[in-house]
Amino acid sequence: MKALKIGVCGVGNVGGAVIENLTSSPQIVESNGGVKIEITQVGARKGKSAVPFDLDVTTNLLEVAQNPNIDVLVELIGGCDLAKDLIEESIKNGKNIVTANKALISTHGDELFDLAKKNGVQIGFEASVAGGTPVIKALREGLVANKVKWFAGILNGTTNYILSKMTDENSSFEDALKQAQELGLAEADPTMDVDGTDAAQKASILSALAFNTPFDFKSVAYGGIESVTPDDILYADQLGYSIKHIAYGSIEGEEVNVSAYPTFVSKDQLLSQVGQQMNALEIFCEDIGSTVYYGPGAGPKPTASAVIADLVDISNGGWPVLEDDIKKNTLCKEGKKTFSRYFKLDVKNEAGAIAKVSSLFAHENISIEALVQKESKQNSDIPSVPVVIISGPISDTNAFQMSGNLDSMEEITNSVKQFRIHNAL
Template identity: 40%
Template sequence: MKPVKVGICGLGTVGGGTFNVLTENNHDIARRAGREIIIEQVGTRRPNPACDTSNTQVTDDIFAVAENPEIDILVELIGGYDVARELVLKAIENGKHVVTANKALIAVHGAEIFAAAKKAGVTVGYEAGVAGGIPVIKAIREGLAANHIERVAGIINGTGNFILTEMRDKGRDFDDVLQEAQALGYAEADPTFDVEGIDAAHKLTILSSIAYGIPLQFENCFTEGISKITRDDVQYAEELGYRIKHLGISARTSTGIDLRVHPTLVPLDNMIAKVDGVMNAVAVKGNAVNDTLFCGPGAGAGPTASAVVADIIDIAREISIEPLAFNSLEDVRVLPIEEVETGYYLRMQALDKAGVMARVASILSNNGINIEAIIQKEPAEGEILVPIIMLTHKVQEKVMNQAIAEIEDYGDINGSVTKIRVEHLN
């Protein structure tokens, strides 16, 4: 078979990694793909010192790659929304397959891009956009295709997991660990996308679409970050037998699709609770297979390139399926967060006097909320406030919000109640 010619746009961390994986592993890759895969052209403004491009055509105009008639597959690794969208649509219009690692692009502009690709008869690969090196898109779309998928729950942002792991292991504060993560290059200078859950929401949007056959709808994903988690919360959770993870969770319920990213208490003996540091993990529950878990590095040059190149090899092997796994999407309603049911961890500061706990318990009880566990600490030296920590059974969020409002109105409770959702994932 004739070689497949690739044009790489963007030669940063992932672009450079892709260049090097295609070059260094070309023997194995050609044996697997059944044909040579050649880097025909690279579009980049800046050279990458990790890449030897001396035998490669390099242009500083990425759109020249989209116009190059020699190129079969355009690899979009420039990131961002607008230029990336324009570049990808231009490549598709010119009959090229596209491979991208850009989850923001797919989560927000995926519908438009896939429609254009369908019209042009080309493939769009985006495995690298979710969970880096873990082939979880392929696992859900193909490996678990026999299943009615019931739930997807994932640690899909390595920065957030690194921060929570450090807070737990070393009893450190959020801000302190975030600064270290930035120094180590795990977190961006503006960490909003990572710590506020936007990046995870992009990825969860994509996973949910391929799991349930629903349209991409980033705008309907409830998103809450980890910046308000304290080391006390992390510690109390452990005392209760749980670990706080920043999870993307989506589930099929009788009333709609549950779609949310937030800090979550998970039982310590659940495998996903054991995934530490910058590792990612995605747990998929299907009605035939039951629980599966896919773990691996969620970012970095090598792992992300591994996924980019896997998509290129799929195209070279002429594997082409619907980008969102289903040949028709069903527009199932996404639940507003107020309708979602979970357990809750509540932490509040109470005056250290008799009857406070009983009053709080009765507010919960009057709202039909069952308490699963309580921790009441001694007041710290010289303090008149004591922390009260409670775990509740499952209840609708709007019911919990009402109860919390009542607790916050009660004079013997100081300040606001911290609420973290609990999932048993069983």
């Protein structure tokens, strides 16, 4: 049987699960993958106490990167500092890499892949997007014969859990977040999940594979779920939608737009049914239409499963190396891509106010497909009434501009909110 000698750096949630899997049940990978994976060395800054197995452990992680007896360095420490140094040093020493580090790949992917190519080694990063759900494999292998037109994904389990709680149990955002933290589904500092950074990083990685763009997280537009209120969820439900945090990428000609925002998804679409902390990715290709991938997007065991799948692939020779002369498409942050929109406005309870709002939409050439007044104007004690407008398709730029114009109207009493409506066509 083939043998693969690996070094594991970082023994936290994921690193611990990789070591546990390969040490406790190696026969599964041996019989399914036809390779004997041997952990030659572990890099753990806490030393032996962090590794409950009889393995060679060093507190100097660079030693792993330089160890001549190692074929693959598995980087599971996270971040862009030491992780990057370790990977570069390993590549220069002729080692293949497997990593779960979306922050690093989405920011420095191009230079790392260039370096790997120059040194004739491979980088596996299946675990960096959607954890145990093999979406990278789907894009670079299963769908290789197709032109991807768009993808739409629920790529952050924490935000999906929070939105599910708000939808199913009428929880407030704060209560749902607290529950996610108690269950270990959200970090003590959940900022990167809640503000959309994590999903945007993953979306930029998907874009590189789906649309042949650079790994360019900076060019992804994104927003978080903090602005979603129970009222929005209720109104969405009444209109036949769920609210999901959707990472969306599409290509028109050579222009690629990638973004991640809370989005209305029609209840008749699969993505709207993805609850709790689960992830899902819908990939629409020109000739075959949609395929959908669903599963656990994080957690030690699912993520370790993806790491080990990459190790098996590397033992089989890895992935094709693309020619340098294939022109890359660029990511455009200010995209032309249009979406229908949900606008939520609080309009003064006075004669003619709603008519003025409608005229502004007409003036800006934005069609109104539905306008629903959520409370009766008959009650003259109410100073303002909530109004929901579903507009025709407009770009993000136009939607933000329209919100600004509405905000400056004296008939509007609260900051206007707008969300995209996902159109799976």
